Amino acid sequence: MTVAQMPFEHKQTAHCESGVMSALLRERGTTLSEAMVFGIGSGLTFAYLPFVKLGGLPLISYRMPPRSIMRGVSKRLGIRMQYETFTTVAAGMRALDVKLAAGRVVGLQTSVFWLPYFPPDMRFHFNAHNLVVYGKRGDTYLISDPVFEHPVECDAESLAKARFVRGALAPKGLLYYPTELPAHIDLVPAIRKSINFTTGMMLHTPVPIIGIRGIRHVARKIGKLNPADEKRNKLLLGHIAGGNWNGWSGVSVFVCGVSAGGGARDGH
Amino acid sequence: MNENEVPQFETRAMNGEGKALYAVDAQGNYTVVRSAGWEAEDIVLSQALEECERLAADAHGRAKRGAASPLEYHMYKQRMDVVVLAQSTGYFQWRVRRHLKPGAFEKLSADIRARYAEVLGISVEKLAELPVIT
Numbered sequence: 001m002t003v004a005q006m007p008f009e010h011k012q013t014a015h016c017e018s019g020v021m022s023a024l025l026r027e028r029g030t031t032l033s034e035a036m037v038f039g040i041g042s043g044l045t046f047a048y049l050p051f052v053k054l055g056g057l058p059l060i061s062y063r064m065p066p067r068s069i070m071r072g073v074s075k076r077l078g079i080r081m082q083y084e085t086f087t088t089v090a091a092g093m094r095a096l097d098v099k100l101a102a103g104r105v106v107g108l109q110t111s112v113f114w115l116p117y118f119p120p121d122m123r124f125h126f127n128a129h130n131l132v133v134y135g136k137r138g139d140t141y142l143i144s145d146p147v148f149e150h151p152v153e154c155d156a157e158s159l160a161k162a163r164f165v166r167g168a169l170a171p172k173g174l175l176y177y178p179t180e181l182p183a184h185i186d187l188v189p190a191i192r193k194s195i196n197f198t199t200g201m202m203l204h205t206p207v208p209i210i211g212i213r214g215i216r217h218v219a220r221k222i223g224k225l226n227p228a229d230e231k232r233n234k235l236l237l238g239h240i241a242g243g244n245w246n247g248w249s250g251v252s253v254f255v256c257g258v259s260a261g262g263g264a265r266d267g268h
Numbered sequence: 269m270n271e272n273e274v275p276q277f278e279t280r281a282m283n284g285e286g287k288a289l290y291a292v293d294a295q296g297n298y299t300v301v302r303s304a305g306w307e308a309e310d311i312v313l314s315q316a317l318e319e320c321e322r323l324a325a326d327a328h329g330r331a332k333r334g335a336a337s338p339l340e341y342h343m344y345k346q347r348m349d350v351v352v353l354a355q356s357t358g359y360f361q362w363r364v365r366r367h368l369k370p371g372a373f374e375k376l377s378a379d380i381r382a383r384y385a386e387v388l389g390i391s392v393e394k395l396a397e398l399p400v401i402t
Contacts, residue, residue, distance in 0.1 A: 012288040012300070035290065035298065113347065114389070121281030121317055125352050149286050149302075161389065167355030235319070238312035 004100045005135030010144040010151045017069045018043055019146025020107045020130040025079070027105045027134075030181055034146075040076055040190050041069030042197045048209045048218050057239050060218070066109070066128035066169060070176070072197075076190040080180035085172040089164045092173030093156065096133065096141075099175070105134045109171035110162035117145070117152040127169040271301055279305025281313050320347055331398050337373030338398045339384060346388050356387045 008027060011034075013019030018038035025032055038044070045064050052059040064072075074081045086092035099106050111127045112118060135142035139156045154162075163173045202211035209217055218240065225233050271291045286302040293299045324344040330336035343353050350368075354361040366372045367384075378392075385392045 012286075014288050014290060014300075119281060119283035119285060121283075121313065124347055147287070165356060166358060166387075167352055234315060238315050241308055241312055 004103065005137065005142060006100075006103060006105050008105060008132070008134035008144060008151075011146070012149050013146040015043070015063070016130040016146055017041075017063075017066065020132050021070050021073055023132050023144060023146060024105065024107055024176075024178055025181070028178055028181055030185065032185075036187075037073055038069060040187075040194045041072035042194045042201075043069045043072075044198055045201060046211055046214045048214045050209070057236060060240055072194065074178070076193055077185050078182045079178050081176055082179045083174065083176045085174050086164075087172075089160050089173070092163060092175070093160055095173075096175060097136065099177070100133065100136050104177055105132060106175050106177045107132055108159075108163060108176075109174035110159070111165040111171070112162075114158055114162040114165065115145075115154060116158050117143075117148070117154060125165075125167070127165055127167060127171055271299065274301045274303050275306040276303060277305045277307040277310055279310045279313070281310070281317070320344065323349075325401075328398065328401055331370075334370055337368055337370045338396055339373055340368040341398060342384075342388050342390060342395060343368075346390075348388070353384075353387070357383055359383075 006027075008023075011019070011023065011026075013022065013034040015034065015038060018034045018041060021041070022032055022034040022037045025037070032040075041064075043063050045061060047061045048058060049060075050058040063069075070081060073079065084095060086095065096106065096108070108131055109127075110129050110131060111125065112129045113123045113125050115123070115129075115131075131146070132144040133141050134144055134151075140153050141156065141159050143152050143154050145152050163171055165171070205211045205213070208214070222237070222240075225236070227233075269289075269291045271293050274289050274291050282305055286304055288300045289303045290298050291301045324341060327336060327340040327344050331338050331341050343349070348356070350361055350364050354364045357364065359367075367376060367380075381392050381395060385395045388395065
């Protein structure tokens with residue numbers, strides 16, 4: 001069994017993907033706050049996608065799709081990232097062990113539901129959570145999950161399940177880490193580019209359901225809700241406020257900022 | 269949001285776990301502040317959890333009457349629905365829906381049962397059983 005543990009400083013952040021990216025860069029000696037990572041990755045958005053429905057409620061997102069923050073940051077700062085996905089569970093777990101044995105700290109995409117350290121009430125089927133693995137002791141992985149206050153641990157079996165769930169946004173065991181970091185990082189042009197990207201998308205997207213027009217669109221929808229349909233209205237409003245994953249979640253909610261309908265459908 | 273305006277609503281679901289939020293301190297700089305939770309979030313989460321429990325309880329009742337297979341109960345119990353269960357097993361939705369009926373479920377092969385059990389994270393024996401709930 002691999003026994004490895006890298007010195008690693010855990011920091012709680014507001015959002016998983018930017019938190020993991022910031023942690024992976026910090027581990028390699030490049031300190032950028034989570035907020036800076038989120039900004040340079042142009043993480044902010046507003047998207048209302050009524051045609052993406054998982055059981056009755058529309059998808060509403062306040063952040064860009066999974067991996068786009070990592071892509072944005074690496075592109076704008078000239079960081080090379082290695083991404084690996086796997087076809088079998090065994091290969092994925094072996095690759096993780098090999099990286100850890102070689103002293104590498106890696107990021108993983110996982111489901112939230114199968115991670116035992118999540119409080120039961122927060123466990124929903126949201127598959128685009130991100131976390132950092134910084135070591136392994138016996139059969140237990142040492143994890144820095146950026147939405148938690150302290151480092152956590154996870155047994156191999158649960159982690160394997162969380163990495164290889166199938167379905168929407170399936171992680172396919174995704175494992176990633178930075179391979180090359182530039183000696184000097186020039187933030188100014190990167191900040192300019194990312195702000196331009198975000199403002200362009202929020203203000204000038206030609207479709208009426210993205211950005212500021214999307215916000216107005218949803219506001220009009222709320223104004224037109226039928227007061228007789230109280231149950232559905234409640235679920236919809238909760239869904240918008242919570243950014244729920246699955247309509248019945250709460251998790252990913254504020255953790256990952258994505259909102260897709262599902263589960264809590266009426267008439268079932 | 270100022271530092272002292274960060275919501276501190278003890279959220280049951282968070283199990284005492286705090287969240288990191290950004291707020292402005294006295295000097296006007298953004299800092300990370302620990303939040304115990306937010307009331308709106310707590311309401312939304314409870315609503316969602318109640319909905320989950322209701323779906324599971326309804327399915328339990330149906331299975332008890334023999335109007336549904338135990339699979340439907342276990343599906344909702346694990347916070348899935350037909351869409352999620354179909355995606356995670358790789359079966360078509362109509363097929364999963366068929367397996368929610370007692371007759372079709374009885375006739376399922378060991379392989380298919382094992383697949384459901386694995387995806388739901390329970391044993392094959394438990395899959396065919398309906399737990400006693402009060």
